[in-house]
Amino acid sequence: MKDEAEIRGHRRTYVGSMPGRIIQSIKQAGTNNPVFMMDEIDKIGTDFRGDPASALLEVLDPEQNNSFSDHYLNVPFDLSRVMFITTANRVDTIPAALKDRMETIYISGYTDKEKLNIAKQYLIPKQLKENGLNRKILGFADHALLKIIQEYTREAGLRNLEREIAAIGRKVARKIAEGNKEKATITARNLQAYLGPSKFLPETMHEVDVTGVASGLAWTEFGGDVLYVEASCRKGKKELTLTGSMGDVMKESVQAALTYIKSKADTLNIAKDTFDDLEMHVHVPQGAIPKDGPSAGITMGVAMISAITKRPVDRTIAMTGEITLTGRVLPIGGLKEKTLAALRNRMKEIIIPEENAHELTEIPGYVKKRMKFHLVKNMDEVIAIIFKKNPNKPRKA
Template sequence: MSELIETLPVVALRGMTILPDMVIHFDVSRERSVKAIEEAMLRDQRVFLVTQKDVQVDNPGSEDLYRIGTIASVKQVIKMPQKIIRVLAEGLERGEWSHFSEEGEYLEAEIIRFEKDTELEALPETAREAMTRNLAEIFSLYCRENGKMGKDTERQILEEHELEKLMSQVIINLPLFYEDKQKLLEAVNLSDRYELLCLLMDKEIEIMRFKKDLQQKVKTHVDKNQREYLLREELKVIREELGEDNTLTDADHFTEEVKKLKASKEVKEKLNKEISRFKNMGMNSSESAVLRGYIETMLELPWDKASRDSSDLKRAEEILNADHYGMEQVKERVLEYLAVRILTKKGSSPILCLVGPPGTGKTSIARSIARALNKKYVRISLGGVRDEAEIRGHRRTYVGAMPGRIATGMKQAGVKNPLMLLDEIDKVSSDYKGDTSSALLEVLDSEQNSRFQDHYVELPMDLSEVLFIATANDVQTIPRPLLDRMELIEVSSYTENEKVHIAREHLISKQMEKNGLKDDQLTISPKALEALIHSYTREAGVRQLERKIGEVCRKAAREILEQKKKSVKLTENNLEKYLGKPRYHYDMANETDEIGIVRGLAWTSVGGDTLQIEVNIMPGKGDISLTGQLGDVMKESARTGLSYIRSVSDRYGIDKKFFREHDIHIHIPEGAVPKDGPSAGITMATAMLSAITCIPVYAHVAMTGEITLRGRVLPIGGLKEKLLAAKNAGIKTVIVPEKNRRDVEEISNEIKKGLEIVYAEQMEDVLKIAFQEASHGDKK
């Protein structure tokens, strides 16, 4: 590089790069660029043209521009409409800006010029000649492959025998992207520029060759199809002339299938009509393929084809008991259905909905029911389905139309009376394409589904003999009209004792077989299994338990192979060796009675849990603080509880000024976990009253229930899971709403054993137990 030249106005170019020796028109519309051109015309007509890196930037600064650009001479300026000027400029030489000024009305920069490259002069004459000829050959090859370069232009460029000028002419005439032209501009060294130019032309030649190959393949394919069509037409005419047209066509085959089809007259007439249309249609038309697909689908549907259900009540009961432990409600309902079916010879198929937490066996019991009833089993997963056409099918007028999931399930089953499992029905959603849950209303209505309309099939389908079983985790998310059409059966959480039975009877043998272990190669002691369930899993179902048993099996398999052991025994003492440290510890009941601390009971998606609610009283101005990621419902319950306490403050000797001069802070630990629900009202009210009156709360009591402003205790849900959590935490007394007495009576004695369950109608009933028991040390 040589000396610093005078400061030049700068024009930032978008999407184009100007090179030395290039004469080009370009339009300028940005105000700063127009000012720069005007300033150049007032000086010596020289301007520095530099490309900006991102074409989307409207007011580029120094960081948005490439360092190297072209010093150009402005030859002509023409004013255009809408404040646009058209500039004719000639590139003179490369330059690099060293200092940039953005403060004025236009961009300015100090430009460093590049010294003349002496590398070319240092090369031997033969080397320069070889480089020139090589470049000319590559350019000629490029022109032949391109086919768009004019012969005169090609000849004119190739007449140049000086290497540097030939390179400039080739670069100017190549239709390259501006990024590639910028790379060539930045290649200051002649040999670098020569190498880059040759690489770019080789790349372009390869791309054009690939493009020609693809075009040739497409042309060949089209010609082949056309030739086959002509030959088929000729063959058809020849056969007609010879009277040999006896081959069975697709249409004839479809007609034979219709004759064998077990279907109503309406269905057969529709099929024959479509087959007639198909016969008169050209084989290569696009509609022919659509019609073929429709006819084949219609022939595969089980219109009047049914399987024979089992009528052995005892066998069905044995299968259900063998496959699943517990689930008495579900088994009882299925056996009732089968009994009615046997007596009436038909009976209407119920629409059952199994509701419960994940992993409790809802999906697997459906498969067992199908086996017990000797029915074909079809599972349709509805989780995340948001297009109504997934249920009702697409109309045949649409490209790529297909039947809905219900019709497809019937086709898959092959009979009109299968067991159809609608999995995760609470997770269907809706969008602009329609409401999926509304489309399911007709499917799950026993009064309507005998003539279910699928948009693709276009004929009514009889779903009245299908045994529908739906599964859901949460009833709250199922729309009310859809919920009204189903018979709900709750599949509740398993107790630890039930999990032990399930593991012994099903999970251990299943995982041993899956991991290649024989019966005598792994033994799990009863104590080890209980400890595994208690300390390594926390769930309503048994999925995590099955994974942990699988983990033990894998480690046992490795030990048997590596250490040549005959068998592995899992005991309570070596459990940590196989599964690591215990993952879960139950928050046990406090040892001593405390002021302002009450144990509540909560329902979660993985079972029940206990929540310790803490309340502190501080001097202040009557504010109430709620922490622990509480939801809106819990916040309202806390405020309702406080209003109740204020209404009965005289009864507990609370000073009238107390609520104006003190702040109340309610906190539920594990602040990172969101909490919400309507069952913590009495718990928060008890904790607040304890903190205000300094009366300790009995440590071994837990409670659940909602409170009203007048102190009434309202019923709650999830009682079985909550009682399980209380039992695991070592709670002795549980307070529940009086209106939940019927729910408690339905819960098995195994869960209630060891718990004293007290019923409360009013808040006074709750406080009598929570406060009075705390004053009797002999009850602890």
């Protein structure tokens, strides 16, 4: 939406003028206390036709909307009894003044099991009906549906999952039209024949524990993901190189982690003169994808400690948390999505900030049974967990 007249309406002096969408909808509803759903409010823009965000301020502000002015009516209209619900994928693009008028409710994406059940109960019956099929002609195995969810879609919702199921339905309908009336059962083995090769493959876990590689967790608009942070160091020019399309906040996290490591050199059995000629390189794979945020701070720190001390990092432990100069571990967002990503990538343990402990109630029970959670307050506790097998001695070559 870019035209302010969509909300305020047109003045009656114009040819073809009409009230704004809000007044029109109230007239259609026949009541002055309906529920309005405004979708994708983070996509509104400003151009020569006006600023819809400024008009929405009057609509959404409970102190002003009791006398909303529509240009067509030209009299105050009371919107105080109307309930407005807006949706957005991102809150950072919503104007601050407009966001201040709304209560923000964060809704997490579906888990794989939830997607599986929704597909079985709603999406598959819908696509069978639309393609003129029934369960005697087309069936789906649970493993096949899970493979579609994990390897053919990457989303918080279900839109692409329904598209993939619809694509299978169309191919089966075509075969029936060609005279092949045998029942088609979609399994994990024959799925590729219908949808082609997998579109999204999980990051490959190292076969052994590797020095300088730590497993972090990221929260994206598609859900959680595992982020493998790599660090390498050598004697040379004293500098810190950062690659992998890191944003400014993530770069600052690396610098904060390195400062913490320098301050704890004695505790970590690092010689004091090590940093005089240390050339450190930190890289986050998938360089074409921009990455930002502070939650990879402890992961960066662990990767650099591992590279400097030559101690391998347990590849089955994932971690997330912001680090400060003094080593405090601060809370992060998207814990549920990150935990599900850790489980999907065969992690066995996860390190999280202690201040996120209250969010563990949102984690599904089956996830808690298969993963061990470590709550930490500071970086010292993180190091103790990661290097518990051999905390002081470097690995022998």
